[in-house]
Amino acid sequence: MSSDLPASAPSPHEQLPIPLFDGVVLAVRSGDGLIFLDLRDLCATLGLDVASQRRRILTMDDVRLAPFRVSVGGKQIRTRDFLLLDDVPLWLLSVQQRRVNPEVRERFSYVKTYLVSAVRQAFAQLTGLPDAPSSTIEDLSELDRIDQALSQLAVLGQRQAELEQSQARARTAYRDLRSLLSELRERVQELEHQAHTRLSPTQRGTIYRMVQTWGQARAQQTPDLAPGLAIRRSWAEVNARFGVSTYTDLPASRYDDVVQFIQDRYRDLTGKELPRIEQHGLEEFDGA
Incomplete structure (x- = not known):
């Protein structure tokens, strides 16, 4: 590719x-x-x-x-x-x-069902038609609303573009920005607290690369196992071993334990050592 x-x-x-x-x-x-x-x-x-x-x-x-x-x-x-x-x-x-892997198909189905439902609701709101099966529409002439709604949407879109360029829009945006900044300050304080307890971006990146390498080796050792499935199973082992639903819930204090676990599993599988390669500055990666 x-x-x-x-x-x-x-x-x-x-x-x-x-x-x-x-x-x-x-x-x-x-x-x-x-x-x-x-x-x-x-x-x-x-x-x-x-x-x-x-x-x-x-x-x-x-x-x-x-x-x-x-x-x-x-x-x-x-x-x-x-x-x-x-x-x-x-x-x-x-x-x-x-076509989706059976292991995640059920969750994928819920997501797709929600997205489809959201699109249908949006179309019903736009046209004024009932958010229900089309059999509830008694008179076909009600479908005239569809073209009317689409035409009105185009007009509204043009007006919105004009409003965004106006001074009134700028004043409204300024007021919204002040409110947003207040919310951001509170969120930053919360994130700063979490940063002391959760894995750092560098630590997450290191674990990600190590599991990718472990999963690829796992697939090579098992010809009928696809690389994607091998990597997912490796992540599942990490999560199960440390009792979390996702590795981002791991506390920073367990970072060394996680790395050691992956290295041990890789050594058991391949007989080789998997080094810990920490790329500091991952938060602002520059390709160097």
């Missing part, structure tokens, strides 16, 4: 592995502040074929895929495709449920 990616792919401003669907996905922030998720990790977590998903995404007008050069293991730098976080719901809606 990386053969047709541009050689000049940018490095992210920061990167951090996050838990998702019983797996772990690498998230990055671009220079303009947008957040993207690693398509390869997403597909591994859901049990999907990366190449086919990439081809399908490239045909979708409203889904953005971007390449980034990221650290995936020690000093190794790789160019990978990342899906814009804002577009993840659109992509999930397009994924066929039967």
